[in-house]
Amino acid sequence: MSDKDIKKVTTNISQNEGLIFEHSSPGKKAYRLRQLDVPAVDAAAELGSAMRTEAAALPEVSEVEIIRHFTRLSTWNYAVDHGMYPLGSCTMKYNPRVNEVVARLESIAGAHPYQPEQSAQGVLRIMKTLADQLIEITGMDAITLQPAAGAHGELTGILLMRAYLESKGNPRKKVLIPDSAHGTNPATAAMVGYQVENLPSNPSGMVDLAALEAQMNEDVAGLMLTNPNTLGIFDEQIGKIAEILHRKGGLLYMDGANMNALVAKARPGDFGVDVMHLNLHKTFSTPHGGGGPGSGPVACKAHLEPFLPKPIVVETADGKLRLDYDRPQSIGRVRAFFGNFGMHVRALAYIMANGPDGLRQTTEDAVLNANYLRKKLEGTYDLPYATPTMHEVVFSDKLQNKQGIKTGDIAKRLIDYGFHPYTVSFPMVVHGALMIEPTESEPLEELDLFVDAMKSIAQEAINEPELVKNAPHSTRLSRLDETAAARKPILRWKPETN
């Protein structure tokens, strides 16, 4: 490798830093409490034998050390703010700053979930406004904002399906799931007591309609479909799929993970979906935060509405908002309080900033970017499905396999070129998958740098395969031993005992 091949980054020094515990020394502190304005009490007298006698071994450090510690650690992370983060199906888009500001307004961030409704009209209005706009965006009839993440939304959605079918007299036994689905789909169906039945794809990467016809019967509660699917392919047979399910009394669940390909261009409610979840942390720009918090609202058609988790926000005739708990057919609660409200605030701010034309342009740019990458990289990397794709594209490592190079190696080498890797080895229907979702947030120059990097790596795979196999070379740490980590797990720090 020579530096001239890498245009996006230059190696930079970064600070070393230990664990926070390793900075601890008795007597250091980063706090000062207020003067107590009530009489002090004797903890031993108050608590008796329930009192803690040995303090938890938390660190004792000063404020400046805390700032430096977490600032240093932060510089070891790659983030959307650094550049393209093309994780397929994760939709790593820009996180607008106004979202963060409004979520932190004092009476919004400081609202207690049990403060009386009369003094919570503002937060209820935020939830109601977001709910109404998401209903319009999805073309559904009703929504709950309670689920805390996408998989939690799936759980809620399948519970709704089950409750609905039970009310019709038979909850049924199975849920169909395409082989290209996210792992959360089968795990969710199992949590709701359904057997999972695999639904094969056809050679175009879409649902095999004949298989669906054959597998659909009165034992099947429904189908969990991601559309566009994890190959980035919009299943054009969607109308027919819904019809086959509905004819036999089944329901169509849509995993909204890839909704970034559809917003303002097509609405799931218009193509036969009965229930779906959204990922506010993907499509609606709420930050991923290093792995959460997410938020997974579930939208449904009118026939499923009576079963939504309680409470829901309703508007009374006088324009006041209140929480409606009187929902006798509800599946119950899926989370305490009202969901990840702070994410609701951010998602609404994002929709407001975009408006109808901005949302449409966003979707168009996301699809434009993905198709641009597809066009530029096709031939350099194997494209297993020739079917047109939307917001993401899946290549395979077939061409590079000849040199013994796998998708994971290419991913690690991308790090040296200054990019976060794509999603590796998923979906499983493609052997050695490279799943690339640029999102709308990438400028043309960043896309071109990515194309250059991918082409350069493909060349290296031929000329210097060891360079790729041993990547990354420029990071603080080289490849980490994940096998050792799992064999003898060390899941917490312990002081050294000499």
Next chain:
Amino acid sequence: MRYLPKSPAERQQMLSAIGVSSIDELFAPIPAQFRLTRDLAIPPQMAESEIVDWFRERANENATGFNILLGAGAYNHYRPLVIDSLISRGEWFTAYTPYQPEIAQGTLQAIFEFQTMICELTGMEVANASMYDGSTGAAEAVMMAIRITGRTEAILARSVHPEYREVIATYAKYQGLPLTEVAFTDNGRVDLAALDAAITPQTACVLIQSPNFFGTIEDVAAIADVVHAKGALLIVSIAEALSLAIVRPPAEADIVSLEAQSFGVPLSYGGPYAGVIATREKFIRQIPGRLVGQTTDRNGKRGFVLTLSTREQHIRREKATSNICTNQALVALMVNIYMDVYGRNGLRELAEQNLAKAAYARKTLGANAKVLFEGAPRFNEFVLQTSEDSYEISHRLASKNKIIGGFPLRKFYPELGNAAVWCATELTSKSAIDEAASEVNQAPVALPTFQREVKL
């Protein structure tokens, strides 16, 4: 649109490169009858300043500058400023789950520190990277106990947060998992005799909360003896994490499910918060959610990775320990920073202040009303029974005194009459307590007798 980094010319250039004449060609896979040909019926683009104004107006419709004497699963503690200063760095909040450890060591090390601190606080051997919140964490803990024991029933203490019990009921319903409830006695603690009688050979676990929904600290060791004698597991759910600084950790538990909101996480009308599951080392392969482990790189340098992922849905699919994918990494980071700010001694001092404030509030508010569940220790919450309707008091305090009063218990515990659970933290001023007490004490009606009606 200001978030989109492309000029019209660049878009045209890209379309040409792709070989299409218009963007709509790229949407051709969507059948024409399903394409949206109109604008979405949502408001037009707003300027940043308009967005800020709109949310300020909403904020003003909420209680502003109120004193909060309410906890009930969401606690009003001071948030040191360094927390938001640090988590506002894009490297923290705009990163994803650390799947590529070489460029995610910051997130991974922070979670490893978090796991360590949770172990220290709870007395458990291992802790995961976080769960959605305390309620879903409790439900996942119950399912974990089912997997470990191979038994099929669970018992919940009636003194567990009512909404947590509702969430567990939702999770349990379709897994054929019968739930039973066990009563509390007149000191607010779990009725040990009733518990002993309720446990069957099919009981996988007993879930209690401590401090419980009434603020009462349970005798965890005594409950553990009863539960373990029958081969079941004990799960302790903790909603007020700060209690752990001064209350004996539930070391006898098999699983601890903690809600960490108290540690630097905004109330934010109920979320996002962070749950976490801590347990014994022997159960780690049944723990749901992400785990971060220590390892080394090829040069022998210490580093951290996501580990034991064969438990998880992306590998095991329908046989996974849970469908959970996301955790609450950024919230766990707030919790980590909070524990560093207060540290070993500060957390204890803070807990002592809470204890003192609550003791004062109990005495002051209890001067003319009845404090229930005397006879067992409490942390920063307590139940006050009044002659006047609790909702009326709550309404009056909000509109007249800018005070958010106790959580009325009638909906969930009708047997307690006009009772509410009150909370005082280090942020609750003496004057607010005095003012609330003067309103509560205006109660015009004679006190009813406390009826202990507990149904299983």
